[in-house]
Amino acid sequence: MAAVSTTTVRRIKLGSQGLEVSAQGLGCMGMSAFYGPPKPEPDMIALIHHAVGSGVTFLDTSDIYGPHTNEILLGKALKGGVRQKVELATKxxxxxxxGKREVRGDPAYVRAACEASLKRLEVDCIDLYYQHRVDTRVPIEVTIGELKKLVEEGKIKYIGMSEASASTIRRAHAVHPITAVQLEWSLWSRDVEAEIIPTCRELGIGIVAYSPLGRGFFSVGSKLVENFSKDDFRQYLPRLQPENLAHNAKLFDRVNEIAQRKGCTPSQLALAWVHHQGDHVCPIPGTTKIENFNQNIGALSVKFTPEEMAELESIASADNVKGDRYDSSVPTWENSDTPPLSSWKPA
Known part of the structure; x- marks a missing residue:
C-alpha cells in the first residue's frame, strides 16, 4: 500500500444539523461505473482504506452506480471497524x-430504495441520504416527508438533495432541514453561483461539489478524451466534443500556467479553488488510483491571495466555456421544479 500522505485533512461542519465530515471527500462512482469498466475490487477496497487512513472519511456513492455494485463494494470496504470512522453518503x-431512464420520488419507492441500500451497504443507518434527481411528478414535500420518517426511524441521519433548483430546495427545507445539496461546481461549471449557492448559504445548507476537476479535464486537459474506453460516458458530454474541446483547452492552459507559477498541479489548483469557496463547501473528487488520491488531498495545502482568486475568477467565467454540462436528456436543477403539494393524490 502507498504511504499515507502527510497532508492534514481538516474537518468541517456540513450544514447546520450537526454533520461533521472531512473537508474533502471521495467520490466512489468511477470505481464501479460510468468511467469505463469496473476496477478490480481488491484495489478499490485498498484505495478506500488508504483514503480513510489519510483522513478522507466522507465517502460518496449511489444506488445507480453499477447499478448497485458500488454500494456493495463500499459495504465490503467498511467491514472490520471501518464503518465507525466514516461519514457515508448514498443516493x-x-x-x-x-433501456430507459426514470426518476422516482414517490414515498413507496423512497422507502424501498433506502431499505435496499442499507442491505447492500450492510449498515444499520446511512449518514447522509440524497435524492439523486428530483421527480418532477411528485411534490417535493411528499418526497421529503417520507425521508423525514426515515430520519425519525433511525434509518438515515441527515437528508440531502442533488441537482435541485433554489425554489425546490426552499420547499424541501420547509418540510425538514436539508443538510447538504450536491451539485456540479468547478472552474468550468459556475452556473450554480447565481441562485443555488446563495440559497444554500442563506438556509445554512452545506454544499458538496461533485466533478470539481471537470470530470478529469483539469488533470490533463484535452488529452483526457484520448483514453476513453467504449463505455466511458464522458465521451458524450458536450464540453468534450471536438467543436468545443479546442476552445475549452485554452481554459486548461491558463489554469496550468497559474499552477506552474504556484508550484502545484492544475488539478490541485482547480480543487483548491473549490476549497476557497468557504468552510461549508466540500468537494468530492473521484479517483481509482492511490497516487491520484494523494495528489488530490495536496490541494488542501494550496492557498490563494485575493489577487490570485480574482485572476482565476476572470479566466473561468461562464462565457469562457463552450458546451453544456450534459446533453438535454439528463435531468438537472434547471428542470427540477415539482407540482404544488395541493395537487398530490396518493395512489
Whole structure:
C-alpha cells in the first residue's frame, strides 16, 4: 500500500444539523461505473482504506452506480471497524432499466430504495441520504416527508438533495432541514453561483461539489478524451466534443500556467479553488488510483491571495466555456421544479 500522505485533512461542519465530515471527500462512482469498466475490487477496497487512513472519511456513492455494485463494494470496504470512522453518503431516485431512464420520488419507492441500500451497504443507518434527481411528478414535500420518517426511524441521519433548483430546495427545507445539496461546481461549471449557492448559504445548507476537476479535464486537459474506453460516458458530454474541446483547452492552459507559477498541479489548483469557496463547501473528487488520491488531498495545502482568486475568477467565467454540462436528456436543477403539494393524490 502507498504511504499515507502527510497532508492534514481538516474537518468541517456540513450544514447546520450537526454533520461533521472531512473537508474533502471521495467520490466512489468511477470505481464501479460510468468511467469505463469496473476496477478490480481488491484495489478499490485498498484505495478506500488508504483514503480513510489519510483522513478522507466522507465517502460518496449511489444506488445507480453499477447499478448497485458500488454500494456493495463500499459495504465490503467498511467491514472490520471501518464503518465507525466514516461519514457515508448514498443516493436514491435515478432508475435505469429496460433501456430507459426514470426518476422516482414517490414515498413507496423512497422507502424501498433506502431499505435496499442499507442491505447492500450492510449498515444499520446511512449518514447522509440524497435524492439523486428530483421527480418532477411528485411534490417535493411528499418526497421529503417520507425521508423525514426515515430520519425519525433511525434509518438515515441527515437528508440531502442533488441537482435541485433554489425554489425546490426552499420547499424541501420547509418540510425538514436539508443538510447538504450536491451539485456540479468547478472552474468550468459556475452556473450554480447565481441562485443555488446563495440559497444554500442563506438556509445554512452545506454544499458538496461533485466533478470539481471537470470530470478529469483539469488533470490533463484535452488529452483526457484520448483514453476513453467504449463505455466511458464522458465521451458524450458536450464540453468534450471536438467543436468545443479546442476552445475549452485554452481554459486548461491558463489554469496550468497559474499552477506552474504556484508550484502545484492544475488539478490541485482547480480543487483548491473549490476549497476557497468557504468552510461549508466540500468537494468530492473521484479517483481509482492511490497516487491520484494523494495528489488530490495536496490541494488542501494550496492557498490563494485575493489577487490570485480574482485572476482565476476572470479566466473561468461562464462565457469562457463552450458546451453544456450534459446533453438535454439528463435531468438537472434547471428542470427540477415539482407540482404544488395541493395537487398530490396518493395512489
Amino acid at each position: 436514491f431516485g435515478a432508475v435505469f432499466g429496460d
